[in-house]
Amino acid sequence: xxxxxxxxxxxxATARRRLAPGAFWLVGFARGLEAELHHAVAxxxxxxxxxxxxxxxxxxxSVTTTCCGAVGWVSDRHGYRYAPCDPTTxxxxxxxxxxxxxxxxxxxxAAGHGAFAPDAxxxxxxxxxxxxxxxQDVDERDFAQPIVSVSLGLPAVFxxxxxxxxxxxxxVPLASGDVVVxxxxxxRFFHGVLPVADGLHPRFGRCRINxxxxxAR
Ligand code: MD3
Ligand code: FE
Numbered sequence: 001x002x003x004x005x006x007x008x009x010x011x012x013a014t015a016r017r018r019l020a021p022g023a024f025w026l027v028g029f030a031r032g033l034e035a036e037l038h039h040a041v042a043x044x045x046x047x048x049x050x051x052x053x054x055x056x057x058x059x060x061x062s063v064t065t066t067c068c069g070a071v072g073w074v075s076d077r078h079g080y081r082y083a084p085c086d087p088t089t090x091x092x093x094x095x096x097x098x099x100x101x102x103x104x105x106x107x108x109x110a111a112g113h114g115a116f117a118p119d120a121x122x123x124x125x126x127x128x129x130x131x132x133x134x135x136q137d138v139d140e141r142d143f144a145q146p147i148v149s150v151s152l153g154l155p156a157v158f159x160x161x162x163x164x165x166x167x168x169x170x171x172v173p174l175a176s177g178d179v180v181v182x183x184x185x186x187x188r189f190f191h192g193v194l195p196v197a198d199g200l201h202p203r204f205g206r207c208r209i210n211x212x213x214x215x216a217r
Pocket of ligand 2: 135136137191
């Protein structure tokens with residue numbers, strides 16, 4: 001990883017930025033965990049490989065995905081849902097690595113939420129050019145539960161609007177180690193990711209990884 005002038009300074013809680021009602025950008029919150037998170041992502045992907053899920057229209061997404069936790073997000077001709085087993089292997093999704101669960105809980109707390117115990121973690125992998133169109137996350141049961149998102153590897157421009165598809169969308173540049181907590185009204189906001197620019201991240205290489213933690217059931 002690139003050495004910065006301020007790497008010896010502790011994470012500064014003032015780097016918490018409010019993006020929208022209930023949405024907090026914790027700049028660099030996971031920066032010190034990149035090596036451990038990289039290792040854990042590799043361990044999850046060794047058990048449950050990255051695969052391109054299909055959109056409702058049946059087209060493969062440019063992002064490849066895997067999951068860990070009690071349930072994982074699956075998409076096929078029956079639609080989107082959370083399921084306990086990986087359709088690719090038939091086996092239960094790998095357990096959530098403790099470093100994942102601990103990070104998600106600490107981030108939710110830093111954004112003002114109470115105990116956060118996610119039962120699902122989606123791991124999205126973006127090769128250069130991969131993107132995610134504007135959508136809402138509405139497959140979970142309890143919208144009072146926040147979603148925690150951790151960005152790793154290549155930077156990306158994240159887009160989020162409002163509760164209506166046509167609402168004006170803001171752009172946020174997310175870098176490796178940034179964490180965003182989406183709660184309150186922002187939990188139902190439309191969001192997406194612009195095509196990832198080519199580059200080489202010192203630890204993650206030619207890709208962006210995003211972890212999203214949810215309470216699905
Ligand atoms: C805002 N992933 O997997 S994470 C997804 O970077 C997803 O891979 C993106 O959207 C990614 O569904 C964005 C940030 C995120 C996640 C959930 C949200 C933002 C959100 C839910 C509500 C509002
Ligand atoms: Fe989403």
